[in-house]
Amino acid sequence: MSPSMIKIAPLALVVVGSLGLGGCATKGFVREQVGAVNQRVDALDSRLQATDGTAKQALAEAQAASGQAQQNAQRLDQLGARVDSVEQQQQAAQRKRPRN
Amino acid sequence: MKKVLLAVAGTALMAAIPLRAAEIAPAEASAEKVGKEARGAMVRSADASRVADWVAASGDNRKLPYIIIDKKAAALFLFDSKGKVLGAGPVLIGKMLGDDATPGVGAKSLAEIGPAEKTTPAGRFLAKFGVAAGRTRVLWVDYATSVALHPIPPGNPKERRRARMLSPTIEDNRITFGCINVPKALYGSKISPLFGKKGGYVYILPDIKPMEAVFPRLYVHGAMN
Numbered sequence: 001m002s003p004s005m006i007k008i009a010p011l012a013l014v015v016v017g018s019l020g021l022g023g024c025a026t027k028g029f030v031r032e033q034v035g036a037v038n039q040r041v042d043a044l045d046s047r048l049q050a051t052d053g054t055a056k057q058a059l060a061e062a063q064a065a066s067g068q069a070q071q072n073a074q075r076l077d078q079l080g081a082r083v084d085s086v087e088q089q090q091q092a093a094q095r096k097r098p099r100n
Numbered sequence: 101m102k103k104v105l106l107a108v109a110g111t112a113l114m115a116a117i118p119l120r121a122a123e124i125a126p127a128e129a130s131a132e133k134v135g136k137e138a139r140g141a142m143v144r145s146a147d148a149s150r151v152a153d154w155v156a157a158s159g160d161n162r163k164l165p166y167i168i169i170d171k172k173a174a175a176l177f178l179f180d181s182k183g184k185v186l187g188a189g190p191v192l193i194g195k196m197l198g199d200d201a202t203p204g205v206g207a208k209s210l211a212e213i214g215p216a217e218k219t220t221p222a223g224r225f226l227a228k229f230g231v232a233a234g235r236t237r238v239l240w241v242d243y244a245t246s247v248a249l250h251p252i253p254p255g256n257p258k259e260r261r262r263a264r265m266l267s268p269t270i271e272d273n274r275i276t277f278g279c280i281n282v283p284k285a286l287y288g289s290k291i292s293p294l295f296g297k298k299g300g301y302v303y304i305l306p307d308i309k310p311m312e313a314v315f316p317r318l319y320v321h322g323a324m325n
Binding site: 096098 | 194205206209210213218231232233234235238240243245246247248250253255276277278279281
């Protein structure tokens with residue numbers, strides 16, 4: 001090690017030390033920050049649970065509606081067939097007469 | 101020589117017999133026969149020829165058989181899908197002169213149709229067989245206005261439709277409610293088998309309207325020729 005380097009070393013140590021200490025946060029500051037984040041996470045969690053509940057309810061209702069729609073469609077098919085049958089009978093009874 | 105003279109005399113005699121028969125025939129023939137003979141040689145009018153030429157040249161019939169009804173001549177001309185004439189005959193048509201059908205006339209019963217409504221509409225129609233009242237099968241020309249083409253229906257004997265069809269005059273062929281009555285033989289032997297599968301076109305020439313107003317494509321055909 002050169003004599004000049006020996007002179008500079010303590011100064012550099014002081015500079016590095018002061019910089020390092022300046023970058024550290026206090027425990028209180030960290031707790032404060034973590035606490036705020038935790039609150040936000042809790043709020044989001046409760047909102048998520050509420051949304052999840054709503055979604056499950058919506059799914060259940062949609063499934064019920066789908067089942068009902070299917071039943072309605074089946075009934076419509078049955079009714080449609082009956083209407084067609086009645087219409088055909090009516091047409092057969094009232095066929096058009098040409099103007100001779 | 102004798103043989104030759106005898107042969108000549110025999111030939112002359114044979115030729116004279118049909119001539120005589122032909123002279124006697126009209127006098128002895130019934131009114132129906134006269135009508136048939138008169139109608140047998142249907143002459144196509146200039147208008148009918150014009151439409152026939154246009155349809156054949158343009159392929160307007162879309163490879164389907166077709167009929168041309170000449171209302172003024174009370175005549176029908178039947179063509180196959182290639183435009184070859186297959187037959188002709190007299191027709192009975194709507195009692196009134198006119199080229200349009202009254203709106204709603206198709207929904208009326210025969211008793212409800214007024215005198216002025218008894219027209220056979222002019223135009224180009226895609227005709228198809230279908231079932232009509234009484235489970236009868238008719239060739240519907242215009243279903244909406246209940247115009248069909250069929251043989252003379254059993255109806256009022258006072259109308260003398262058969263006699264009217266067979267008579268050589270045209271005026272008395274206007275007797276129907278709008279339908280087109282055709283000879284039974286022509287309907288059964290030619291029209292029915294020809295139109296039975298996919299139908300065909302019926303071109304009804306106008307009474308009053310100009311030809312081009314009823315068949316606008318005649319303008320094009322006229323311009324091209």
